[in-house]
Amino acid sequence: MRRATLLACAAAAAACTSELPPGTTSFTVGRTTVRTDSALDVTGLVLRLADTTDFPTVGPLPRWQLALGTELGDSAFARARALGPTPVGPVLETWAALDARRTANDSSEAPPARSGRSTGATSPTAADSVCGWLAPRVRRCFGGDARQKGALFAFLRAAAAFVPRAAPLALEGMSAASRLRDLSDVYVALADARSLDSVMADYTGLHDQSYDVVLARTFWPRYEPPVDLARWSPAQGNRVFLGPDLTFPDRSYRSPGYVWLTLGHQMAHFAVRRLFADHPELLERTVQLRATVEGDMARTGYPPVFWDDELGEQLARAVTVRALRKARPTLTWAARTEALSLNMALVPWLEDALDRYEKDRARYPTLSAFAGELAAALAAVPMDTCRAAPSPGVALLGVARNRAVVGWLADDSPFRARGLTPGDTVLTVDGDSVSAGALLTPTRQLYLSFAQHLPAELSALSVKRGPRVYSVDVPITWINRATARVASQVRAVNQRVNGEWPICTWVRRAIRP
Numbered sequence: 001m002r003r004a005t006l007l008a009c010a011a012a013a014a015a016c017t018s019e020l021p022p023g024t025t026s027f028t029v030g031r032t033t034v035r036t037d038s039a040l041d042v043t044g045l046v047l048r049l050a051d052t053t054d055f056p057t058v059g060p061l062p063r064w065q066l067a068l069g070t071e072l073g074d075s076a077f078a079r080a081r082a083l084g085p086t087p088v089g090p091v092l093e094t095w096a097a098l099d100a101r102r103t104a105n106d107s108s109e110a111p112p113a114r115s116g117r118s119t120g121a122t123s124p125t126a127a128d129s130v131c132g133w134l135a136p137r138v139r140r141c142f143g144g145d146a147r148q149k150g151a152l153f154a155f156l157r158a159a160a161a162f163v164p165r166a167a168p169l170a171l172e173g174m175s176a177a178s179r180l181r182d183l184s185d186v187y188v189a190l191a192d193a194r195s196l197d198s199v200m201a202d203y204t205g206l207h208d209q210s211y212d213v214v215l216a217r218t219f220w221p222r223y224e225p226p227v228d229l230a231r232w233s234p235a236q237g238n239r240v241f242l243g244p245d246l247t248f249p250d251r252s253y254r255s256p257g258y259v260w261l262t263l264g265h266q267m268a269h270f271a272v273r274r275l276f277a278d279h280p281e282l283l284e285r286t287v288q289l290r291a292t293v294e295g296d297m298a299r300t301g302y303p304p305v306f307w308d309d310e311l312g313e314q315l316a317r318a319v320t321v322r323a324l325r326k327a328r329p330t331l332t333w334a335a336r337t338e339a340l341s342l343n344m345a346l347v348p349w350l351e352d353a354l355d356r357y358e359k360d361r362a363r364y365p366t367l368s369a370f371a372g373e374l375a376a377a378l379a380a381v382p383m384d385t386c387r388a389a390p391s392p393g394v395a396l397l398g399v400a401r402n403r404a405v406v407g408w409l410a411d412d413s414p415f416r417a418r419g420l421t422p423g424d425t426v427l428t429v430d431g432d433s434v435s436a437g438a439l440l441t442p443t444r445q446l447y448l449s450f451a452q453h454l455p456a457e458l459s460a461l462s463v464k465r466g467p468r469v470y471s472v473d474v475p476i477t478w479i480n481r482a483t484a485r486v487a488s489q490v491r492a493v494n495q496r497v498n499g500e501w502p503i504c505t506w507v508r509r510a511i512r513p
Helices: 001-011 040-049 062-073 075-082 088-105 148-171 177-189 197-203 256-278 280-297 306-326 329-341 346-359 368-379 441-451 504-506
Strands: 026-029 032-035 127-134 138-143 211-215 239-242 383-388 394-400 403-409 425-429 458-465 468-475 479-484
Touching: 001 383, 001 394, 026 346, 032 177, 040 075, 040 088, 040 148, 062 148, 062 468, 075 239, 075 280, 075 479, 088 148, 127 280, 127 306, 127 329, 138 394, 138 403, 148 394, 177 306, 197 256, 197 306, 211 256, 211 346, 239 256, 256 329, 256 368, 280 441, 280 479, 306 329, 306 368, 329 346, 346 368, 425 441, 425 479, 441 458, 479 504
Parallel strands: 032 211, 211 239
Antiparallel strands: 026 032, 127 138, 383 479, 394 403, 403 425, 425 458, 458 468
């Protein structure tokens, strides 16, 4: 009777208790189902232990390594090392596609299908195909990483086979009790008088969306911002991965604020994707802003490949702040502070626009209905001129480990002027092997390296064309570039210093004498 009562409380999102019954592996609050997966936990453990280049001396990792002993020779670890430095996002995306396919093909053992879940029409081993806006009148689609996707698939199969061998080792944090503790912490955060998904639905006008949240307990983010563990794909359906809060190495879901901010941000992304699907002209009309934010997005770890991703991230942050402003006002400051610390200059301007959306919901019942006004607000964002490195103007596609192919070059790319051409194979970026762990990862690596260069330095690519390997060296000469102005900056003539506005010193590095 007590178990039935507790489960009923969870289903109704009433905070009857802070404990979930023993054996619970999922709960539902509103239209959000949250669950753990022991096999996914082991997969993350194997992936993390296989990386010996970045191995901490504290936390559970050294103890896992010691407890596993000779099991470290299992093929799962070899498959993980064969991937090379790989962000966790592509691993989770492929795992989601495989999980969806298992759910569809194994109806006798699968749990009841959740509303809105995709059954994964796309093969999990198929090459990625991503499309987006690169420049005014330039929209491209890229693919070609079938070899890397195959390596991911082989790793996930080996990791699944390793799960029974890991079960009797009593690894720290991998027990059913530990999973239940983390699940209970998330339940405490979400089991409020008003569910998080209802807050986001009321704000965006999308009341038909449900969410399947999986706790990615052992997936510490690498090479990407921690708020988004996986780039969404159709095969992923409505699944969201909630990674651990890096502030707490133990009991990583203890902070309700972290759960609300992170899940709210990812729910906002669903609304933004719907907005872009309903109004693709919004991206086309505003793509000229890409060059004004790409440097800052690169420095903060976001892949500056498509304007779709750059605008989507900043708009999702603005939506999150505005949606939580009334439901969780104490979180607003933290969300805004993070956006400003990451130099996401469009967020304040988007917030101003969304304020008008909130005041006239009768006219704008959904976020999509506000698309025209958002485009107008973005067109009106004021610009400042700052000295900075030019845009690399290159899209590198990771086709295999340590190998990328030039998929696109801007007309004014400094690399084009030095002889790089589409179709060239790139082996290294500034002496470091290409991190081809995902289709767009090499582009992020190049943009991040390029943004960190100072004047008079060189950016070098090792390029293979036919049988010949040679170097493409680009001297870094800073130019005057348009930069989206931070909304809080007061622009006054008497604040101008050395021909530049003060905001420019916020977004550039010091010049060496």
